[in-house]
Amino acid sequence: MKKILIVEDEKDLAENLRDLLEALGYVVVKVFDQAQFVLEYLKTEAVDLILMDVMIKGSMDGIKLTEEIKKSHPIPVVFITAFSDQGVLERISKGKYEGYLLKPFSLQALKSAVFLALNKHAILEKDLEGASKNSLKIRDKGYVVPVSQDDILFVEADGLYSKIVTIQKTYVLRGILKEISKNLDPKKFVRVHKSFTININQVTSLNAKELVIGEHIIPIRRGFYKSLLGLIKLN
Structure with missing residues (x-):
């Protein structure tokens, strides 16, 4: 009632x-x-x-x-x-x-x-x-900002913090990469390196050592290329 x-x-x-x-x-x-x-x-x-x-x-x-x-x-x-x-x-x-x-x-x-x-x-x-x-809540300049996961390009480890790089801007969020990655959609996001979790829908090209998202070049951990290739649908 x-x-x-x-x-x-x-x-x-x-x-x-x-x-x-x-x-x-x-x-x-x-x-x-x-x-x-x-x-x-x-x-x-x-x-x-x-x-x-x-x-x-x-x-x-x-x-x-x-x-x-x-x-x-x-x-x-x-x-x-x-x-x-x-x-x-x-x-x-x-x-x-x-x-x-x-x-x-x-x-x-x-x-x-x-x-x-x-x-x-x-x-x-x-x-x-x-x-x-479908969003990640990020505190930015005293405000909580809901950031669409679709707009996130990748997340980069930065000590006790993580950088959330989106199409529009970069946010810095307190929390290690492992913990931040738990809040992301596993169908869209894959940890490709100890320091990077990427949005597989944003990848434009890749080889055995690295991949490209926009203007960013991101390393791939050894032996992960074939598995990653199977997940990514290149534009």
Whole structure:
């Protein structure tokens, strides 16, 4: 059963929402009316969706609270508000959210908004999971960058670090070549030398001693030429 958190400062509406959601088969885990309680709760507990009132108690409203939550928690949020003025709508539209309900709303509107938000999030997670399987997460200048494995030309050992050489640029990743290679698709990547793991789809030519990828010449370990030749489909 999906777990829902309600953030609403109108007690009667919050209780009504709880009753409606439970009647629809959801579990309401908590009801909060201030941002600080929500952020504290989410440090230790997981929820599947948040129903977020725009105007809540405290210095942080629901829109700002959602921004804070989305920084560290990929939780779908459905806004609920009595305000329909342009300013509020523009602030909501600029952020990340999965639904919007204008008070007063019907049971059918609530049912549809919650269902669509959960479904949209499930599809997004599935897409991200598929994308992550074909990418390598690299920290670059303080940011985590998902690099497509298809764009990686080769990985070169550099002491306790490894150089990830891609079509666009070179990244330096902390970790020895053996460990980095474990995260690469074995159907695409082969360790051809003690210092190199290469993308076999990027090889343009080779001989018994070395191979060429773009402008790079990479050595091949002794006795590996015939095996490598069988794996590589030259363009």
